[in-house]
Amino acid sequence: MSVRFRVLSSFSIDALKANKMRSFLTMLGVIIGVAAVILMMSIGQGAQQQVLSRINSLGSNLLTVMPGAAGQFVRSGNVNTLTLKDAQAIAKLTGVARVAPTVRGNTLATCGNKTWTTEISGTTQEIADISSLEVELGRFFSETDVAGISSVAVIGQTVYENLFDAGVDPVGSEIRLSGISFKVIGLLKSLGASSGGPDRDDTIYIPVTTAQIRLLGKTDQSVNQIQVQVQDLNQMGTVQDEITSLLRKRHRLSDQADDDFNIRNITQLQTAAQNVTGILTLFLAGVAMISLIVGGIGIMNIMLVSVTERTREIGLRMAVGANKQDILNQFLYEAILLSLTGSFFGIVFGIAGSKIFSHFAKWSTAISIQAVVLSVAFALIVGVFFGYYPARRASRLNPAEALSFE
Amino acid sequence: MSTLPLISCRGLKKIYPLSGVEVHALRGVDLDIERGEMVAIMGPSGSGKSTLMNIIGCMDLQTQGSYYFDGVNTSDLDARELAALRNKKLGFVFQRYNLLPRASALYNVEIPLFYSGMYGEEVKNRALAALSRFGIDELADNLPNQLSGGQQQRVAIARAVVNDPLVVLADEPTGALDTTNSLEVMNILQKMHIEQGVTIIIITHEPEIAGFCPRKLIMRDGKIISNEISSSDVRSKEV
Numbered sequence: 001m002s003v004r005f006r007v008l009s010s011f012s013i014d015a016l017k018a019n020k021m022r023s024f025l026t027m028l029g030v031i032i033g034v035a036a037v038i039l040m041m042s043i044g045q046g047a048q049q050q051v052l053s054r055i056n057s058l059g060s061n062l063l064t065v066m067p068g069a070a071g072q073f074v075r076s077g078n079v080n081t082l083t084l085k086d087a088q089a090i091a092k093l094t095g096v097a098r099v100a101p102t103v104r105g106n107t108l109a110t111c112g113n114k115t116w117t118t119e120i121s122g123t124t125q126e127i128a129d130i131s132s133l134e135v136e137l138g139r140f141f142s143e144t145d146v147a148g149i150s151s152v153a154v155i156g157q158t159v160y161e162n163l164f165d166a167g168v169d170p171v172g173s174e175i176r177l178s179g180i181s182f183k184v185i186g187l188l189k190s191l192g193a194s195s196g197g198p199d200r201d202d203t204i205y206i207p208v209t210t211a212q213i214r215l216l217g218k219t220d221q222s223v224n225q226i227q228v229q230v231q232d233l234n235q236m237g238t239v240q241d242e243i244t245s246l247l248r249k250r251h252r253l254s255d256q257a258d259d260d261f262n263i264r265n266i267t268q269l270q271t272a273a274q275n276v277t278g279i280l281t282l283f284l285a286g287v288a289m290i291s292l293i294v295g296g297i298g299i300m301n302i303m304l305v306s307v308t309e310r311t312r313e314i315g316l317r318m319a320v321g322a323n324k325q326d327i328l329n330q331f332l333y334e335a336i337l338l339s340l341t342g343s344f345f346g347i348v349f350g351i352a353g354s355k356i357f358s359h360f361a362k363w364s365t366a367i368s369i370q371a372v373v374l375s376v377a378f379a380l381i382v383g384v385f386f387g388y389y390p391a392r393r394a395s396r397l398n399p400a401e402a403l404s405f406e
Numbered sequence: 407m408s409t410l411p412l413i414s415c416r417g418l419k420k421i422y423p424l425s426g427v428e429v430h431a432l433r434g435v436d437l438d439i440e441r442g443e444m445v446a447i448m449g450p451s452g453s454g455k456s457t458l459m460n461i462i463g464c465m466d467l468q469t470q471g472s473y474y475f476d477g478v479n480t481s482d483l484d485a486r487e488l489a490a491l492r493n494k495k496l497g498f499v500f501q502r503y504n505l506l507p508r509a510s511a512l513y514n515v516e517i518p519l520f521y522s523g524m525y526g527e528e529v530k531n532r533a534l535a536a537l538s539r540f541g542i543d544e545l546a547d548n549l550p551n552q553l554s555g556g557q558q559q560r561v562a563i564a565r566a567v568v569n570d571p572l573v574v575l576a577d578e579p580t581g582a583l584d585t586t587n588s589l590e591v592m593n594i595l596q597k598m599h600i601e602q603g604v605t606i607i608i609i610t611h612e613p614e615i616a617g618f619c620p621r622k623l624i625m626r627d628g629k630i631i632s633n634e635i636s637s638s639d640v641r642s643k644e645v
Contacts, residue, residue, distance in 0.1 A: 007520040018508045316504045319465060320565065321493020321521035323486045399492075400466040403504070404456075 008326060012333040015306070026302040027342035029295025030382070034346025034375045035353055036288035041371035042354040044281025046364045051273045055266060061097075061233050062130065063240055064264045065090070065226040065247070080222035081251060081260040084208065087226045089246060095239045098229040100127040101208055105216045109163060109204060110176040116162040119203045120177065122211020130229050133205075138171035138186035146207040151214065153177070154186040158202035180214055182206065236265060285371070289378060295342070296382030299335050303390035307331065314394050315402030328395035335387020336380065343379040347372055410477050412572065412605055413439040413462060417471035420457050420628075431457040432468070433628035441572070442603040444596070446616035449625035455609045456577060458625070462607065463496055463575045464488045476572060493521050497566030497574040501581035503558045505550040511537065511561045512546035518569050536564040540594060556587030563594060573605040574598065580615055592618045 016023045067082040087101035103122040108115055127133065128140045133154075141152050153175060155163070164170050170184045191200040212218040230239045240263050247261055307314070314327055322330075351367055358365040420432040432454045439445055447455050460466035461473060464480055473480045476495060483491065492498075505514045515533040524532070537543040540560040550558055559579060566574050576595065580588035596618050598604045608619060616622050624632035 004523060007525065014509070312504065313506060316506070317517065317521075318489065319463070319492060319498045319504075320518040321489055321569075323489035323521075325486070326489075326521060398466065400460040403465070403500070 004326070005329075008330045009333045009337070011330050012337055015310075015330075015334055016337060019306075022302060023338065026298055027338055027345065029298035030292065030339050030342025030379050031295075031346045031349060033288065033292030033295040033382075034343045034379050035350035036291050037285055037375035037378070038347060038350025038367065038371050039353045039357065039365075040284035040288045041281055041374075042350075042365040042367045043357065043363070044277065044284045045366040045368055045371070046358065048274065048277035048281065049366055050364060051277055052270055055270050055273055061230045061236065062266055063228040063230060063236070063243065065228065065243060066262050066264065067222070067224070067260070069258050069260060069262060080218075080220055082223050082226060082247075083221040084212070084223060085221065086247060086250060087223065089250060090226060090228055090243055093239065093242050093246065095231050095235045095242070096228055097231045098126040098130055100124050100130050100227045101223040102127065102225050102227065103208060103211050103216060103218060103222075104224045105211070107178045107204075107215065109159065111163040111173065114163050116159060118159050118162075120211060120215060121203050121205050122208040122215070123205060124208055126229075127205065127227070130227050133191075134189045135186045136189045137169060138184070140186050141205070141207055146209055149209045149213055150207060151180065151182045151210055152185045152206065153182040154188060154205040155184055156188050156201040156203045156205075157190040158199055159204055160187055177204065177206075178215060236267070240265065285374070288375075292375070292378055292382055295379075296339070296386040299338055299383060300386035300390060303331060303335055303387055304393070306334075307390050307394040310394075311397065311402050311405040314397055315399050315405065318397070318399035319403060324395040327397075328391045331391035331394050332384065332387050335391065336383045339379045339383025339387075340376075343376045346375065346379070350375070410474055411438040412441045412476055413437065414474040415458075415462075415471065416473075418458070418461060418468045418473060419470035420454070420461065420466070421469045430628055432461075434471070435628070435630055437623070437630060439605065439607065442599070442605055443621055444599040444606045444619045445608070445621045445623060446619035447607065447609045447623045447625060448611065448613075448616055453625040454628040455625050457628075459575055459577055459607070459609055462573075463498060464491050489521075493518055494569055495572045497569070497571040499559070499562050499566050499574060499576040499579045501578040503550070503555075503562045503582075505558060505561060505565075507550055510547050510549060511542065511553065514550070514561055515565045515568050518565060522569060532568060533564075536568040537561070539567075540564055554587075555583050556590060559583060559587070559591050560594065563591070567598065567604070571604070573607065576606065576608045578609055578611070580610070580612070588612075588615065 065082060065086075067080065082101075084101055087099050090096060091099040100123050105120045105122075106117060107120045108117050121127075124146050125140060125142055133140065135154070138154075140154055141150065144150075145152050155170065155175075160170055163175060164173070170187055173184045175182055175184055188201070188205075206215070208223065212221060228239070228243065230236055243263060244259065248259065251260055253260065317327065354365045354367055357363065415435055415437040418432050418435040418437075419430070422429040422431055435454075435458060437458075447458065449455050457466070461468050462475075464475065467481070475491070480488065480491075505511075506517070512530070512533050515536050516529050519529045519532055534543055534546060537546055540563060542557055542560050542564070545553060545557060545561075550561070553561065563574075563579075574595065579595070580591055583591060592615060595606050595608070599606045606619075608615065610616050621635045622632070623630050
């Protein structure tokens with residue numbers, strides 16, 4: 001069998017060599033198809049890696065505790081189940097590095113004759129480390145400021161640009177938030193716009209106590225979220241469980257009751273983002289595969305022409321002893337050879353295309369083994385599928401009729 | 407079984423369904439050919455010569471009747487066994503040579519050997535030996551279009567006999583050749599018949615070609631109408 005395979009495949013190679021131009025044009029469909037699959041998948045997977053690395057930069061050891069049951073789409077401001085005391089209790093758990101409770105609100109900020117509507121983030125000094133906030137001028141507020149309910153504010157770049165003239169040092173200036181006077185003690189470095197998300201520089205940070213008591217009037221000490229930084233990534237699960245049982249105890253929930261809070265971690269976000277970009281990648285690959293199918297139809301087309309052209313040759317081969325299987329295999333090998341050779345060039349062009357794309361579009365691409373294996377496997381299936389019909393047609397010719405074919 | 411002749415046909419009929427009309431190419435042919443005979447089949451176009459040849463060569467199946475080749479009823483064989491039979495026991499020579507145009511003379515002769523499952527040096531040596539039998543081994547690397555008609559037909563004969571068949575079937579082997587080459591081809595066939603005892607069946611229009619054969623069949627309208635066996639020294643007069 002292997003001898004027969006070698007001989008028959010050599011017949012196929014000879015036939016393809018004899019018609020180089022036609023063989024190349026037939027392969028072109030497969031070349032483009034395979035290159036497209038590899039290119040599209042590398043773009044999709046590059047996007048995936050980019051999104052994931054951005055999410056990671058948010059801090060993968062972060063847990064966010066939100067009020068309200070999981071999956072309940074209520075505005076968190078309306079659910080008051082988390083308090084400052086919860087945050088203080090969480091801070092005492094082992095494995096917890098930092099805790100930053102936050103209340104949020106929108107306010108009208110005034111400085112001299114300039115006004116700007118912006119977001120207030122009432123939090124603790126820990127947020128600076130958790131959210132990687134860096135101060136450009138002045139300082140961030142301290143634990144003392146939080147404890148002393150100080151009216152101090154740290155402003156983001158966007159706030160600065162809208163309330164101050166360029167070049168003016170804002171540190172020490174007075175600004176008014178909803179009519180209450182605050183002293184600016186620091187200006188943050190720009191965090192850069194998060195793609196599609198809110199402007200992270202358009203925020204004023206003030207102590208959580210001040211925000212609750214003076215600005216937002218939250219007498220119940222409720223907070224919108226508590227961000228928890230865990231010491232060790234491996235402890236994420238344990239700490240999450242501990243926070244859950246702690247809060248259930250503190251909130252006096254009976255065993256049957258659902259949690260009145262929910263804990264999110266970056267991993268969940270990563271999973272979600274991975275799912276979305278994974279679907280995107282599959283979609284791109286799917287579109288590219290259509291071109292592979294078109295390439296396969298090209299193979300079938302040419303093989304049918306070739307079978308007709310070589311009818312006498314088929315008859316002669318049958319006369320000197322080829323059986324149906326030999327003829328079928330010879331033409332099938334031709335189709336497979338076309339798609340495999342096409343795949344090879346497709347891989348080369350796909351990888352080159354992906355490199356060129358990432359160079360000019362400044363978009364990192366990732367070539368995966370899966371993309372290569374998938375596209376070659378698919379090209380092979382296409383070759384066999386579309387090569388089989390012409391090959392079978394050749395093998396079913398009657399030897400006597402084939403020989404006398406004009 | 408051993409009492410049967412090499413080729414034994416009884417009541418052979420072949421009907422082609424041609425666009426609704428049935429064409430009766432053979433209307434009942436009885437024919438026995440013994441081992442080592444050299445037979446010419448003559449007759450006008452459409453008399454069924456080629457159809458009979460195709461059935462004898464296991465290239466086509468009869469619609470009715472029986473055909474025993476080398477003691478075996480060919481109706482009992484499947485397509486694969488028929489292909490093996492053509493490969494091992496039958497050799498074909500055609501009017502238009504039917505060489506693969508893009509393959510060398512040597513390669514053309516090697517093809518039947520490949521289908522017998524042979525490979526490597528043995529294939530090349532046997533093919534070269536077949537070519538040298540007809541004095542064209544020095545043309546082994548030439549493509550068919552670099553050879554004269556006579557040379558091409560000799561390559562085709564080498565291909566037909568490379569597997570040492572029992573029977574060589576030649577369908578107008580000299581139809582495309584001039585007199586000199588025709589005579590040469592016939593001498594080759596006759597030599598095989600005399601020296602190796604190969605059974606040879608030739609379809610021809612030309613009485614001179616048929617003159618090489620001790621036995622002449624004449625067909626008309628799908629039947630054998632004349633079966634004439636001459637004394638063996640008739641041919642020496644014709645050369």
